[in-house]
Amino acid sequence: MTRSFDVHRVRADFPILNLHVNGHPLTYLDNAATSQKPRTVLQALNNYYEQQNGNIHRGVHYLSQIATDAYDRARERVAHFLGVADPREIIFVRGATEGLNLVAHGLGEILLKPGDEILLTRMEHHANIVPWQIAAQRRGAKIVVADVTPEGTLDLEDFYRKLNPHTRVVGLVHASNALGTINPVEEIIRHAREVGAVVVLDGCQSAPHFPVNIPKLGCDFFVFSGHKVCGPTGIGVLWGKSDWLDRLPPYQTGGDMIAKVSFERGTTFREAPEKFEAGTPDIAGAIGLGAALDYLETLGADNLVTAEKALLDHVTPQLREVPGLKIIGDTKHKTSIVSFTLDGVHPHDIGTILDNDGIAVRAGHHCAQPLMDYYKIPGTARASFAFYNTTQEADALVASVRKISKMFA
Amino acid sequence: MSELSDLYQEIILDHNKRPRNFREIPSCTCVAEGNNPLCGDEVKVFVQLESEKITDVAFSGHGCAISRASASMMTAKTKGRTREEAREMSQAVRAMLLGPEVEPPRTLGDLVALSGVRKFPARIKCAVLPWHTLEAALDGESAVTTEE
Numbered sequence: 296m297t298r299s300f301d302v303h304r305v306r307a308d309f310p311i312l313n314l315h316v317n318g319h320p321l322t323y324l325d326n327a328a329t330s331q332k333p334r335t336v337l338q339a340l341n342n343y344y345e346q347q348n349g350n351i352h353r354g355v356h357y358l359s360q361i362a363t364d365a366y367d368r369a370r371e372r373v374a375h376f377l378g379v380a381d382p383r384e385i386i387f388v389r390g391a392t393e394g395l396n397l398v399a400h401g402l403g404e405i406l407l408k409p410g411d412e413i414l415l416t417r418m419e420h421h422a423n424i425v426p427w428q429i430a431a432q433r434r435g436a437k438i439v440v441a442d443v444t445p446e447g448t449l450d451l452e453d454f455y456r457k458l459n460p461h462t463r464v465v466g467l468v469h470a471s472n473a474l475g476t477i478n479p480v481e482e483i484i485r486h487a488r489e490v491g492a493v494v495v496l497d498g499c500q501s502a503p504h505f506p507v508n509i510p511k512l513g514c515d516f517f518v519f520s521g522h523k524v525c526g527p528t529g530i531g532v533l534w535g536k537s538d539w540l541d542r543l544p545p546y547q548t549g550g551d552m553i554a555k556v557s558f559e560r561g562t563t564f565r566e567a568p569e570k571f572e573a574g575t576p577d578i579a580g581a582i583g584l585g586a587a588l589d590y591l592e593t594l595g596a597d598n599l600v601t602a603e604k605a606l607l608d609h610v611t612p613q614l615r616e617v618p619g620l621k622i623i624g625d626t627k628h629k630t631s632i633v634s635f636t637l638d639g640v641h642p643h644d645i646g647t648i649l650d651n652d653g654i655a656v657r658a659g660h661h662c663a664q665p666l667m668d669y670y671k672i673p674g675t676a677r678a679s680f681a682f683y684n685t686t687q688e689a690d691a692l693v694a695s696v697r698k699i700s701k702m703f704a
Numbered sequence: 705m706s707e708l709s710d711l712y713q714e715i716i717l718d719h720n721k722r723p724r725n726f727r728e729i730p731s732c733t734c735v736a737e738g739n740n741p742l743c744g745d746e747v748k749v750f751v752q753l754e755s756e757k758i759t760d761v762a763f764s765g766h767g768c769a770i771s772r773a774s775a776s777m778m779t780a781k782t783k784g785r786t787r788e789e790a791r792e793m794s795q796a797v798r799a800m801l802l803g804p805e806v807e808p809p810r811t812l813g814d815l816v817a818l819s820g821v822r823k824f825p826a827r828i829k830c831a832v833l834p835w836h837t838l839e840a841a842l843d844g845e846s847a848v849t850t851e852e
Contacts, residue, residue, distance in 0.1 A: 639721065641768035643743055644712075647827060651708045660744050673744050673766050703717065703769075 300598040306683050308333040308590075319653025322688045327472050327500060327632055327679030328657050329522045332587070336525060339586035343579045350575055352551055366578050369585035370568070373532050376588045377517065378508035384540060386533040386571045387581050391499045392422040394518035394533030395466075397571060398495055399426035401543035402464060406493065409435030411463040414492070416441045416449055416478075417669055418471045421662040423497045427466055436463070443669060447474040447624030455486060462492040469501035473661040473677065474624025475632030477501070484513045493539070499523055503681075504603060504630045506596045515539055521580060526587035530580030533571070540567035549573040599682040603631035606680040610689040617693070617700050623675050631680035634661075636672055637696070640703045645676040645696070652695045654688075710820035711827070712769065719773035724780045725762040732760070738837030738848045740829055745771050749837045756787050761838075768830050774818055775834035781815060787842050794835045801828050 306312050309331045314321040323331060343365065349358025351366050367382075374382040388394045407413070413427045417440055431438050439462070441454035458465070465487045470477045480496060487494045495516040501507055502519035509517055516539065521530035535543070545552055545564055552573040554563040564570045591599065610633060614620055619638035637645060646658030659674040660667045667674055678692055729735075729750035739746045745767035752760035761783050763775040778797075782790040793811070800808045800819050808816050821831045840848040 641766075641772075643745075643768040643827070643830070644770070647711070647824060648708065664744075702712065703721070 300594065300602055300682075302602065302683065302685055305594065306685075308335070309683055310334060310337070312683065316653040316655070317651050322652075322654040322684075322691050324678040324680060324684065324688065324692060325655045325657050326503075326681035326684075327523070327630075327677065329528070330503060330525045330681055331683070332525055332527070332583075333590050335590050336527065336583050336586045340527060340579050340583045343582050347582075348579075351578055352569075362578055365582050365585075366576070369581040372585040372588050376502075376507075376592075377532075377534055378510055379534060380510075381537060383566070383568055384534055384537050386535065386540070386568045387576050388518075388531045388533050388571075389529055389577070390520040390522070390531035391497060391518040392520075392531075394516075394531055395422050395495070395497065396426045397533060397546040398516050398518075398535070398543075399430040399466075400546055402493060403430030403434050403436075404544050405542055406463055407431070407434035407436040408463075410461065411436040412439045412459070412461045413437070413464045413466060414439045414441060414454070414457055414462045414487075415466045416454070416468065417443045418447075418449065418474060418476065418663065418666050419466060419468050420472055420497060420499070421664070423466050423468060423495075424665070427464070440665070443666065447471075447476050447626050448628075449476070449478050449483075451479070451483075454483065458486060458490055458492070460490050462487070462490055465492045465494045466497070467494065468497045468499075469507075470504065470630045471624065471663075471666075472500050472632075473663040473666050473675070474626070474634055475500075475629035475679075476624055476626050477505075477628045477630060480514070481512055488513065500630055500632075505600050509534060521584040521587065524584070524587055525590060526584035527577075527580045530577045530584050532584075535567070537567065540571070543571075545570050545573065547571075547573040551575070594682065602682040603680055606684055606686065606689055607631045607633070609686050610678070610680070610693065613689075613693045614696065617696050618704070619700055620696065623670055623672070632677060633679075634675040634677040635696075636675055637700055637703070640699060642674040642676045644703075645699055648699050648702070649676070649692070649695050652691070654692055654695055656692075707820075707823045711824055713817045713820060715777075715814060715817045716769060716773040716820070719776040720769035723763075723772055723776040725783070726764065726776065727762045728764050729760055729762050734841040734844065736837050736841035736846055736848060737765075738833050738840065740767075740833055743768075743830070745830060745833055747771060747775055747834050747837050749775070749834065749841045751838070751841045753787060753842075758782055758785055758787065758790055763834060767833070768827075770818075770821060770827050770830040771833050774831045777815055777818070778834050778838060781813070782838065791839060791842060794839050797835050798832060801831055 349362040351363040370382045442450040494514040496514045498519040503524045517534045522528040556562045623634045642658035657677045732750045733753040734751040747765040750762045761779045
């Protein structure tokens with residue numbers, strides 16, 4: 296049972312939403328870039344530094360013990376959030392980018408051989424492109440790119456044509472950060488497994504918006520960033536199947552990841568997750584992330600999905616009617632992202648003018664240049680909604696966009 | 705609203721909509737490409753120099769209204785000038801956008817409209833990029849990156 300969803304009560308949990316920007320109440324519609332933080336997360340961070348700060352896994356003293364316990368609980372919290380039974384499969388990283396670099400580097404070392412193929416899609420974020428390009432270069436493997444359709448969905452026919460026994464890795468975005476499109480990942484993963492490919496899912500835009508159950512998805516790796524699920528910046532999660540984590544080499548080395556270090560007898564490593572968490576991790580960040588996931592659970596995942604869907608359904612038809620406006624990625628199955636262009640107006644001008652009205656959106660290529668190239672546009676303006684946004688805020692966006700359309704006409 | 709209307713003055717909107725000298729000069733004497741990796745603005749500046757005089761200047765590429773208008777006004781203002789005069793003008797524009805706030809020299813004329821970006825720090829680099837690229841072309845460099 297979850298309590299009923301009252302957006303105004305929810306907004307009261309987010310101190311930053313009271314800000315005024317350029318003389319207007321802040322209308323924060325850049326949630327796909329980073330989400331705002333509820334008070335409970337800020338309190339968890341503060342409480343950690345005021346009451347718990349000690350280094351983990353090394354001291355016998357009181358603070359080291361409680362910090363270790365809190366850090367371990369955060370790991371269990373993340374496992375629960377993803378439907379994962381074994382918390383040791385949860386690796387804390389700096390963000391999704393670091394997670395993807397870790398996996399691409401590791402799979403490059405142990406899996407990729409010359410001639411192997413890495414199948415990516417044209418709607419990947421640069422973070423799920425560049426690490427694979429580097430790995431491919433190092434190992435003589437080849438990047439193959441599956442196309443998208445003009446509507447903004449993955450071209451499945453093209454994808455399956457390019458999926459073959461040489462495909463060793465499939466790198467796939469769960470939901471596109473530039474379009475909002477939710478990919479049919481379960482079906483894709485099934486097909487990928489048939490050819491023996493390892494599937495790496497980028498969950499940056501799925502984890503914040505709808506429930507993710509990893510065993511049900513059947514992927515091999517999954518990453519997401521803490522700061523997009525109402526958690527702090529600097530903390531992210533890599534989940535990997537334990538047999539992969541056993542085989543992957545360490546990514547960074549140093550303290551805390553070793554079993555024994557010796558100049559004479561060589562050095563041995565601990566097992567996952569410690570093997571991948573060299574040095575003092577972002578303890579406060581992990582604890583803050585745990586608090587964020589607690590907060591989202593209290594609100595109820597279904598309530599959040601419903602609220603965001605209502606906002607998307609409210610704003611999309613209104614934006615479609617603005618003269619010269621084109622929605623990029625106008626698909627049925629999407630997260631609460633509206634990416635759009637306005638004839639004769641560069642996205643950065645849209646962004647600047649909206650900001651003048653207190654409205655925060657992202658303008659640009661969204662770290663998805665290959666996708667922008669496909670649509671032959673320099674970028675888009677992207678409004679991305681979160682459950683704490685209101686229909687009034689959506690209306691304010693539409694009014695400002697209408698004004699811009701007139702101004703540049 | 706007034707800071708915004710300082711930024712998007714009529715003349716800026718006009719040059720954005722109908723950019724002057726928005727074309728390529730295939731076999732010109734100097735050419736340089738400028739890009740701003742942060743926002744993806746790209747501009748290519750073509751200069752035809754004949755015994756130190758700019759007989760033709762044009763630009764291509766894509767960018768926001770500010771960078772497009774800046775490039776368009778730049779070509780209109782520098783055509784017919786000497787290399788040295790164009791350099792001086794470019795330095796005066798950059799000083800107006802990036803330096804301490806002082807009354808801009810009268811010689812800049814319409815270009816003063818660009819000073820509206822001063823209130824929008826994130827957009828200053830958009831106005832500067834074409835000038836930076838022009839200077840590179842005049843100096844015989846082929847590529848510049850602007851993140852100032």
